[in-house]
Amino acid sequence: MDFGMKNRMSKIFNPKDGKTVMLAVDHGYFQGPTTGLRDMKNIIPLIPQADCLFVTRGILRNCIDPKIETSVCLRVSGGPSILGELSNEDITTSMEEALRLNASGVGMSMYVGAKNEDRTITNLGRLINEAERFGMPVLAITAVGKEMVRDARYIGLACRIAAEFGAHIVKTYYCDGFEDVVAGCPVPIVIAGGKKLPEMDALKMTENAIRAGASGVDMGRNIFQSDSPIGMIKAVKAIVHKGATAEEGYEIYQKNKKSAISGIDPNMEKV
Numbered sequence: 001m002d003f004g005m006k007n008r009m010s011k012i013f014n015p016k017d018g019k020t021v022m023l024a025v026d027h028g029y030f031q032g033p034t035t036g037l038r039d040m041k042n043i044i045p046l047i048p049q050a051d052c053l054f055v056t057r058g059i060l061r062n063c064i065d066p067k068i069e070t071s072v073c074l075r076v077s078g079g080p081s082i083l084g085e086l087s088n089e090d091i092t093t094s095m096e097e098a099l100r101l102n103a104s105g106v107g108m109s110m111y112v113g114a115k116n117e118d119r120t121i122t123n124l125g126r127l128i129n130e131a132e133r134f135g136m137p138v139l140a141i142t143a144v145g146k147e148m149v150r151d152a153r154y155i156g157l158a159c160r161i162a163a164e165f166g167a168h169i170v171k172t173y174y175c176d177g178f179e180d181v182v183a184g185c186p187v188p189i190v191i192a193g194g195k196k197l198p199e200m201d202a203l204k205m206t207e208n209a210i211r212a213g214a215s216g217v218d219m220g221r222n223i224f225q226s227d228s229p230i231g232m233i234k235a236v237k238a239i240v241h242k243g244a245t246a247e248e249g250y251e252i253y254q255k256n257k258k259s260a261i262s263g264i265d266p267n268m269e270k271v
């Protein structure tokens with residue numbers, strides 16, 4: 001890895017512990033104004049808590065203050081909406097744009113076991129070829145085909161393929177036997193949170209993933225759809241960066257929720 005690539009990776013993964021809390025707010029690229037993201041102002045107080053913001057160029061340009069210290073990983077794939085065939089994605093944002101927006105990484109989905117499996121995987125190869133010319137890390141997102149069971153065998157297959165094609169980071173879903181997924185993937189893995197879960201379950205999943213060797217999270221709905229998004233991101237951060245347990249994380253979440261209700265911290269009322 002050259003300086004540029006290493007430098008960008010260090011903006012995504014905290015160099016002190018090699019871990020990351022990425023805040024995923026890209027859902028609108030196929031879901032439209034998703035619950036929690038309709039008004040992007042709700043996201044602003046969460047950004048300083050994250051190491052990296054995973055976002056599309058449209059939201060970045062229109063809703064995010066360019067002075068933020070949090071790094072940016074840009075979603076560069078898309079095409080179909082939630083009403084279409086989701087695997088029918090292509091690269092939609094150029095490398096030039098990623099560089100202009102000062103992104104520290106770019107991310108795209110690949111669909112193992114779905115209709116357009118081969119095209120999305122070869123697109124990943126092409127994106128990596130181009131990204132490496134500029135020292136730009138690529139995050140491969142292992143989106144799951146509808147018929148696929150999310151077990152360690154399938155998730156392990158998808159993550160390994162992403163790494164074999166040269167992805168620098170892989171984002172996937174947590175599953176039982178996650179240690180095996182991590183063991184078979186030579187690059188850092190971050191987990192997506194998936195659909196909104198009760199807060200304690202989401203924190204347990206985070207703790208289990210970190211214990212199994214995940215390098216962090218790229219989490220969205222379980223943070224911004226919580227009744228205390230700021231409490232949740234702080235709790236996730238404590239688990240990822242401080243080795244806190246889910247129970248300790250839950251206390252952080254509850255404390256923040258209570259202070260927001262009692263109005264102790266006015267910033268928290270906004271989220």
Ligand code: R5P
Pocket residue numbers: 024025026027054141192193194195218219220221222
């Ligand atoms: C899919 O919509 C995106 O890649 C999200 O960034 C990813 O699924 C993480 O978000 P969540 O934690 O809501 O699953």
